[in-house]
Amino acid sequence: MALPEQHPKIKDEKIGVVILNLGTPDGYTYWPMRRYLSEFLSDQRVIDYPRWFWQPLLQGIILTSRPFRSGAAYKSIWNHDKGESPLKTYSRSVTEKLQKKFSKKNVIFEWGMRYGNPSTDHAITSLMDQGCRKILFFALYPQYSAPTTATAYDKAFTSLQKKTWHPAVRTAAPYHDNDDYIEILADSITKHLKKSKAKPEVILTSFHGVPKRYLTQGDPYHCMCQKTSRLVREKLGWGEDHWICTFQSRFGPEEWLQPYTDKTIEELAHKGIKRIAIVSPAFAVDCLETLEELAMEGREEFLDAGGEEYTYIPCLNDTKPHIDFMAKQIEKELGGWI
Numbered sequence: 001m002a003l004p005e006q007h008p009k010i011k012d013e014k015i016g017v018v019i020l021n022l023g024t025p026d027g028y029t030y031w032p033m034r035r036y037l038s039e040f041l042s043d044q045r046v047i048d049y050p051r052w053f054w055q056p057l058l059q060g061i062i063l064t065s066r067p068f069r070s071g072a073a074y075k076s077i078w079n080h081d082k083g084e085s086p087l088k089t090y091s092r093s094v095t096e097k098l099q100k101k102f103s104k105k106n107v108i109f110e111w112g113m114r115y116g117n118p119s120t121d122h123a124i125t126s127l128m129d130q131g132c133r134k135i136l137f138f139a140l141y142p143q144y145s146a147p148t149t150a151t152a153y154d155k156a157f158t159s160l161q162k163k164t165w166h167p168a169v170r171t172a173a174p175y176h177d178n179d180d181y182i183e184i185l186a187d188s189i190t191k192h193l194k195k196s197k198a199k200p201e202v203i204l205t206s207f208h209g210v211p212k213r214y215l216t217q218g219d220p221y222h223c224m225c226q227k228t229s230r231l232v233r234e235k236l237g238w239g240e241d242h243w244i245c246t247f248q249s250r251f252g253p254e255e256w257l258q259p260y261t262d263k264t265i266e267e268l269a270h271k272g273i274k275r276i277a278i279v280s281p282a283f284a285v286d287c288l289e290t291l292e293e294l295a296m297e298g299r300e301e302f303l304d305a306g307g308e309e310y311t312y313i314p315c316l317n318d319t320k321p322h323i324d325f326m327a328k329q330i331e332k333e334l335g336g337w338i
Contacts (some may be wrong), residue, residue: 011131015107015337016167017330018123019095020139020152021285022084023115028074031068039115045151047252077291088113090285091140093318094326101327105338108132114152121159127167134168134337138330140284142181143228144174145221147210172333176224177231180328182319185228185281186235192313193277198267200277200311202242202268205229207282208289209247219222222257248280249289265298269305276302279313284322288314 025036041047041058079089095111102109108130112123127135139152152169160166175181193200207225215222229245248261261278268276278298280290295312302310316322331338 005054010118014127014131015105015334016124016127016130016135017098017107017109017334018120018127018135018137018156019091019098019109019111020120020137020156021087021091021113022148022152022287024088024287025071025116027083028071028078030067030071033071033074034063036116037066037070038063040180043115043147043151045154046147071290073292074288076296077288085288086291087285087287090315090317094140094285094323097318097323098327098330101304101323101329107334107338114155115322120152120155121162124156124159124163124272127227128163128165130161132156132167134170136170136172136330138172138326138333141282142174142284143176143207143221143224145210146214146219147189148208149174159185170231170333172329174224175329176228178325178329180325182228182231182235184316184325185279187321188316188319189232189236189277189279189313191268191337193311196275196277196311197309198275200309202244202276203233204236204244204246204261204264204276204278205232206248206261206278206294207248207257207279208279209250209260211252212255212257217255225282232281260292262301263300265307266305269302269307272306275309275311276307277311277313280315283315284319290315 021323023036023040026032038058041062042055044051047054056307065276074085077086078084079086082089086117091113095109099109108127110123110126112118114120137153139149139158141148141152144150156169160169189203205228210221211218225247226245229243233240233243244259244264246259246261246264247257250256250260265276265278280294283290299310301310
């Protein structure tokens, strides 16, 4: 038995919150991109093909060429002032602003990525080193899905497997239909549409896609996306004929959730629609899929197909209404702890 003077010092007990996000490469050149894509596409929550089939294909053909294409896309939206992607910049800012909200409540915030840096393990270790014996994992995904929310929490629990002393932990619930969330989404859309020359004829709510079979396997993501889209539409008073829920970023040969965002954008222009707006409520902060795929590629597709005005509505990011909302959600999730 250790003598009292030999016992490691125990820090005063605190509460921790880890803000979790998808991840980002450390750079947009070949090797940082390859490391990031290898980790991301090796996650069986994301690509659930048998490893004996998938890994040779991934490590061979796919990771030979894809890092160049993805790197070029990241370069186009890179935050060169900070030497990082916008997702990393916003995730840090969100965490710092939330910390200020809880500065008097003995709660410490860290942020971690499912893939890349700073890692989820780094965030958890930092909180535990500071004396946190109760930790809330808060994934920045309004709608639950296995390839996003579940894998973020999987990674957190994997980190805990290496710890000698486990903290008490909680995971935050999805908030896709929360009244306050719907209101700040609707307000953000209204605010940005005021900058348009004329009211858009159609608004698209574009959510990140998943294979269609995930829906039949019980993943609630599709239903949550549809509900978020419907509630925002009803809040704003738009008719169903002028509001479309779509899905973007498909990968591989199998069918994904439809309608597809890129095809819908082109079809609307071909039908004579001249003005559209697009928003992506699946993302809490702007990232490659919003800034490059929607704001840039989507605009080009619409204009090339005959459209005239394309309005991209940014994510909620680190705006005050978003921070206030998340602080309220986190305080609710910490009920009984603070």
